[in-house]
Amino acid sequence: MTKLLFKATITAVSTVLGLVLPAAALEIGSFNVSTTDKDLREALMQASLTVAAADDAETTPRGALAAANADYARLVRTLYALGYYSGVVTIKLDGREAASIPTFNLPAQINQATVSVDPGPLFSLGVAQIAPLAPGDSPPEDFRAGRPARSTVLQETVDSGVKGWREAGHAKVALSEQSVTANHSQNTLSVRLGLTPGPRVTFGRLVQTNDSAVRSAKIARIAGFPEGTVFSPEELETVAKRLRRTGAFSSVSLTEAETLRPGDVMDVNLALVDEKPRRFGFGAEISSFEGVTLSSYWMHRNLFGGAERLRIDGEISGIGSQTGGIDYSLAGRLNSPAFFGTDNDGFVYGSISDEEEENYDLQQVRIGGGASRIFSDHLQAEAALELRYVNTFDDFYGERDFFFLNLPVSATLDHRDDVLNPTTGYYIKAEAMPFVRLDDSDVGLRFFADGRIFRSVGEAKKLVFAGRLQIGSTLGPDLADLPPDFLFYSGGGGTVRGQPYQSLGVDLGGGTLSGGKSFVGVSGEVRASITDSIGIVGFVDAGMISADTLFAEAGDWHAGAGVGLRYNTGIGPIRLDVAAPVGGDTGDGVQFYVGIGQSF
Known part of the structure; x- marks a missing residue:
């Protein structure tokens, strides 16, 4: 009686344990391909859902069987894709052909899958x-x-x-x-x-099929639909791009009419989904010398019902800076798409700022307006007319006031594969600003260009070489007749990491440092991805400041070098750079920089 009771107890415990212990995950016993072609074998394994199920530790019989049954067609399609049309695929689950296992009478557990493919001859x-x-x-x-x-x-x-x-x-x-x-x-x-081929088709009407918060007349103007011209897929895609880049729509869909109207005319249906009109964001950067910079923006994508975009930016910088005080700025810009016709936007803007730097104090007000032109996916330009008032103070010149009429013009050519984390391509932006001083007779021109190039090694792009060249110069008035923001300094993030912020300029004597009339900056980086999320960077920066117009006389150089860490967030890497001076006499010690996105 005792022995029977003991045996019953063991059986009951085993049953309970069997219910609570997890089922064994599916394993691939073998994946045999009758070929010496490694690429063929790799392609078949990549296509196999059975292999994927084993990699994902599939534990349910139903999941394992579903993957195996789907693989018959998937593996045959892969063979066809590579030119094999007499292949034989065999898939066994625990020794049974998967196709013979009824889905209504599954085994309690499936432990092992074996896949065998005989591709046959190449056709x-x-x-x-x-x-x-x-x-x-x-x-x-x-x-x-x-x-x-x-x-x-x-x-x-x-x-x-x-x-x-x-x-x-x-x-x-x-x-x-x-x-x-x-x-x-x-x-x-x-x-x-x-x-x-069918007939040669002419574009008919653009028919909006649903309502939008953006006015229909403005939608048509932005789209620039080529009614009456010969059909072109490229033109159709251009229409969609014009609507998407306004930011007013989360979805833009163009559908060709199934039937043609008399005269071989084809209408195109337009379906839009409005984007949420309001958006805000913020950012932060940290430098051991320059302190903390906090920025934020608020944006409305459809302010007056014509896809007008209003963006307001605010920034506080120099928090905890080792030099200077805290800087403030507030700026706003209103952009109206297709204001001067398709691809020609109009805009107005204004800004106020208060800067307390080590070498000067500056308060500034700007208002202006102009137009921008989008020439292609990669090239755009803009021009504006601007009034600018500047009040500045430094120990050498004392307090000064400037009132300018400016004509800022810029062009941007962007062939980068990614804005925040580029690996290939190049970027060039050139700015020219003729100016007239309204409270004096001075006239001049400020020019600045920023060029960047990126080259990756291998298809995975795990190693990237990046280079940057910056050139700027101000022609016309002497240093004494120009405000600090018309001049150039070097040092800190954006110019030469490892050197203190704005540490290289023109020595006026008495410990006063002014900006120069010319600047050259050179940067080089090697970026290596260690994992999908983590990367390391080595970099060297150098900068030159001259008191005269570019190339009129030699200037002073300084340089910095360091290493960095990148953590990819999916929307751009978080950046940590550590750098120190390697040339010049403008600084010593180590500088730290933290921000979002690559340094350039």
Whole structure:
């Protein structure tokens, strides 16, 4: 009696434990591909949901079986994509063919999967024909007799043929014939494709299909829809880009009408989803010498119902700075898209600021207005007319007042792959500002250019080389007749890290440092990604300040170098740089910099 009771107790405990212990995760026993082609094997493993389920530690029989059953088609499609049309795929779960396991009578547990693929011979193209093609168009190079018969090449050929006709204005081109024959005795695939171009189409009306908080008339003006011109996919994409870049819409969808109107005219339907009108944000940067900088902005994307964008920026800097006091600034800008016609925006702006630097105090008020032009996805320019009042004080010149009429003009060419974390491409911004002093007779020109270039190594872009060149000069009045913000200093974040902020200028004597009339800054960085989130940086910066116009006389140089750490947040890296002087006599010790985004 005692033995029976003991046995029953053990059985009960085992049953309970079986209910609470986690099921074993699916494992891949083997993944065999009858080939020496490593790329083929890798492609099959990448496509396999069974492998993915094992990597994700799948524990349910239903999940394991679903992955295996889906793999039959996925692996065959992968074989077709690479030119194998007589392959055999076998997938077993705990020794049973997955396709034979009924979904209504699953085993209690599936522990191991084995995958076996016999790709068979590689097929080549026998007959390879597509017709007719648009004038001047030709099929892809890989769509030739004797080339591997990859299904991806067939799709690329169709897409290329359709694209050619659409670019020629035939919006309704269609694939009307498709003959694909496999010859397994000769391992060839014969392909005959036929296209029906249809008529040459003209753009009709842009039809807005839903309501928006932005006025319909303004939407049409922003879009610049080319009604009455020959159909062009590029023009259609340009219309969508114009609407998206206003920031007023979270979604822009253009749909071609299914049928043509008389005269081969095609309307296009426009569906919009409004973006939330208001947005705010903030930022912070920390420097061991310059202190803390706090910034914030508030923005309205559709102020008057015409997609007008009002943005107000505020900044407090120099908190805890080792030199100078706390600086304040407040700025606002109102931008109206398509104010002077499509791609030509109008804007007005104003700002006030109060700066307490080590070498000077400055209060400033600016108001202005102008226009900007977007020439392409990469090139834009703007020009404005501006009034600027400046009150400044320093120990050498005392208190001075300036009243300027300025004509700031700028152009930006941006070919970076990412604004906050670029790895390839280049960026150039040039600014020129002719100015007239209204309370005097001085006239002059201030010029500044910033060029950056980025090169990555390898497809993964784990190693990036970045370079920067800054050049600025002010022509016209003498130093004594220019306010500090028309001049140039070097040192600190943005110019030479490792050197104290604005530590290089023109020595006026008596311990007073003025800005120079010319500046050259050079920076180089090597950025290496350690993981997807963490990267390290090595950098060198150098800067030159001259008391005269650029290249008129040699100036003084200083330099800094250091290392940095980057943590990628998904919206841009958090930056920590540590630097020290390596040239010049403007500073010593170590400087720290913390911010968001790469240094340039």
